[in-house]
Amino acid sequence: MSILAKFNRLTTSKTGAVGWVRRIIWRYGLLREPLRLVVRVARLGLRSTSSLIGHLKSQWLKARHHLRLLASGDWSLGDVRLPSRLEVVFWLRERFRGQTQSHAQVYAACFGQLKPTRTPSLGLRARLSNCEPLRVLLVNDIGFQYGAGTALRRQASSLLLMGWEVMAASFAGPVAKPPSVSGIPSFAGWRGNYVIRLGDEDGSDGEPVGSIADQLRRLAPDAIILGNLHGVADPLQALEAVRACGVPLFVYMHDSYWVTGRCAAPLDCRKYLDGCDSTCPTAHEFPSLRPDRIGEAWRDKAALFAGPEPLPLIANSSWTLELAERRYQGKARTGIARLGIDHWTFAPMSKSLARWLLGVPADRPVVVMGAVDLSNHWKGGPIFRRVQETLSQRDDVHLVLFGRASEKLKAAKVFDYVDDQRMLALILNSADIFVSTAIAESFGQILMEAAACGLATVAIDVGGVRDIVVPGETGLLVKEQSAAPVLRAIDNLLYDREKCLAFGKAARRLVEERYTLKRQADAWADLFRQTAGCTKDAHN
Incomplete structure (x- = not known):
């Protein structure tokens, strides 16, 4: 045959x-x-x-x-x-599309601007002024895993595109996959993943590893970017230990943890403004903290970010920036470095081809919904379930789901947890509309990924979502946190194909203008220069 x-x-x-x-x-x-x-x-x-x-x-x-x-x-x-x-x-x-600057061109151009070697024992200001490649250390709790870990990997990729040296250290063990972007087989500046061990532990040679500060000093970074520490037993103690190594430290807000007593998403609670305490209604939720320690943690954070020597606190969106400025009443050294994405991997491609490759039926419009973990009540709660159940029963649309716990739900196609970025881009490209029902979102990487693939988006208007979903331009935002208005917004786009396509094209343009890895790297370079007191002419 x-x-x-x-x-x-x-x-x-x-x-x-x-x-x-x-x-x-x-x-x-x-x-x-x-x-x-x-x-x-x-x-x-x-x-x-x-x-x-x-x-x-x-x-x-x-x-x-x-x-x-x-x-x-x-x-x-x-x-x-x-x-x-x-x-x-x-x-x-x-x-x-030769008019678009590729990652390889960015990488080559940055190397052309840098001196080929690093002078020993220079600080951040001297290296910036001398146009030498920086060595940046990224620190968090669990490496490149899950949402904040994916953001950390993208930060590493953007800094590597600058021609800098980059390494990552975590408290829970390294993740094998190094940073990568399309078109570049490997980065010469990648210095690997490291495990931060407690001071009373022995290293591989049987000798004591020393304090956390000693371990980080041995890596000789010029700057440290500190991300989430939710998985560490005592995040504030870990932060102080990292600070003790004496290297310029930048604390990054993947969520609202650094402005509250303990929670990553205050939702409607305003206690973070006046004083978190033992009456915290969510003390048992992750990241948990004993109620009697919440007030102390809230005050300690004020000392760290609004005290005599405040640490730079860098936001991932306009919303988290505003949150930090309100919390610390303008006393904090705040800045913003919006997340970036590999917009060559996440890019529009043929929907019919994507559907054929994935086995998604092509006889109806396709709506995709998903998150890293749908069992998280902030991402996959009652609103998600109601929308999913309604769409899965309709005969005029196909529903595609992805994310941990999605295998338990009914849909035309289910992909469970997706760790491969190329696979995620293919899933998004199979759809016409992306729908988010998250009720807590400091930015929304999945919204950025969907926008990069040219999808119109329906989302609930919370947190930093407006940075990527511009109402009436790249998607539709729903004020009310319930399923009915979300379903009406989906129908609005399903029955107006021209609007849906226009929103998708506008979303792609927005990503190309504001959310590329190069844009993210430029933001970090500006923040480093501001901290070091350098002019913009002294750049990498």
């Missing part, structure tokens, strides 16, 4: 010819409409997978020198190194 006949017979199967062709497209980057591939197979008269593999091998041998890709894939076909899907995406966009 020919492959074309198998295709016609097994159009809904995940096995056989369809599954095999999907794997070929996914692994080897054949970014063409599925029908074109099938027609080509039919015209070639290939009747077996082995003959098709032989043909593909010969074609890639002929075309390999034309691709001029920065190879980073790990797949091969015999002795032939085939480009990954992501590499082909990079090459095609560079070929057909």
